[in-house]
Amino acid sequence: KQEVTQIPAALSVPEGENLVLNCSFTDSAIYNLQWFRQDPGKGLTSLLLIQSSQREQTSGRLNASLDKSSGRSTLYIAASQPGDSATYLCAVRTSGTYKYIFGTGTRLKVLA
Amino acid sequence: DTEVTQTPKHLVMGMTNKKSLKCEQHMGHRAMYWYKQKAKKPPELMFVYSYEKLSINESVPSRFSPECPNSSLLNLHLHALQPEDSALYLCASSIRQGAYEQYFGPGTRLTVT
Numbered sequence: 001k002q003e004v005t006q007i008p009a010a011l012s013v014p015e016g017e018n019l020v021l022n023c024s025f026t027d028s029a030i031y032n033l034q035w036f037r038q039d040p041g042k043g044l045t046s047l048l049l050i051q052s053s054q055r056e057q058t059s060g061r062l063n064a065s066l067d068k069s070s071g072r073s074t075l076y077i078a079a080s081q082p083g084d085s086a087t088y089l090c091a092v093r094t095s096g097t098y099k100y101i102f103g104t105g106t107r108l109k110v111l112a
Numbered sequence: 113d114t115e116v117t118q119t120p121k122h123l124v125m126g127m128t129n130k131k132s133l134k135c136e137q138h139m140g141h142r143a144m145y146w147y148k149q150k151a152k153k154p155p156e157l158m159f160v161y162s163y164e165k166l167s168i169n170e171s172v173p174s175r176f177s178p179e180c181p182n183s184s185l186l187n188l189h190l191h192a193l194q195p196e197d198s199a200l201y202l203c204a205s206s207i208r209q210g211a212y213e214q215y216f217g218p219g220t221r222l223t224v225t
Contacts, residue, residue, distance in 0.1 A: 043202055044216040089154060098209050102154030
C-alpha cells in the first residue's frame with residue numbers, strides 16, 4: 001500500500017530565502033507525481049506534474065525533482081515571497097491504480 | 113480556460129435535508145473526480161467518472177450520490193448526512209482517467225448541523 005510522507009509538517013522562513021520541501025513515497029512503481037499548493041479553505045492549485053520517466057520539471061521559481069529509486073521528490077522554491085505562504089501537497093499515482101495518494105502537506109510561511 | 117467551478121461556495125444543511133453540489137468544467141476533460149477534505153488533512157478520493165460513467169467508488173456511504181449528466185457537469189447529491197460529513201468537498205478533472213494532470217475547483221465548504 002502506497003504511503004506518502006511530507007517533512008517538515010510546517011516551515012517558516014524569511015523572505016528571499018531558497019527552500020526545499022520534501023515528499024517521500026514507499027512504492028517506487030509510480031505513474032507520476034504532482035505538486036499542489038492550497039491556500040486556507042481553498043481548492044488545490046496544480047504547480048508541477050512529473051511523469052515517471054522524467055527527473056525534473058521547472059516552472060518559474062519552482063523546480064521539482066523526482067528520484068523514483070529512492071522514493072523521493074523535492075520541490076525547490078527560489079527567492080521565496082510572502083505570497084508563497086500556503087500548504088504544499090504532493091500526490092502520487094501508483095502504477096496499476098487510478099488513484100492519487102496525497103501526502104499530509106507542508107505548511108509554509110514566508111515572513112516579510 | 114483551465115478552470116473548474118463549484119457551487120455553492122458554502123452550504124449549511126440539517127441532517128434531514130437534501131442538497132446538491134455542482135461542479136463544471138469546459139476544458140473538454142473526460143474524467144471528473146469528487147474528493148473530501150477534512151481540516152488539516154489531505155484530500156481523500158470519493159468518486160471518479162470516466163466518459164460520464166462511474167468508474168471508481170471508494171466505498172462511500174450511499175447518503176452521497178454522484179451524477180454526471182454530461183461531459184462538463186458533475187453533481188454530488190446529499191441526503192441524510194451526519195455532522196461528521198462536514199468538510200471541504202473538492203471537484204477535479206483531467207483529460208482522461210489515468211496519469212494526467214488534475215485540475216481542482218475551489219471547493220464547497222459543507223457544514224452539517
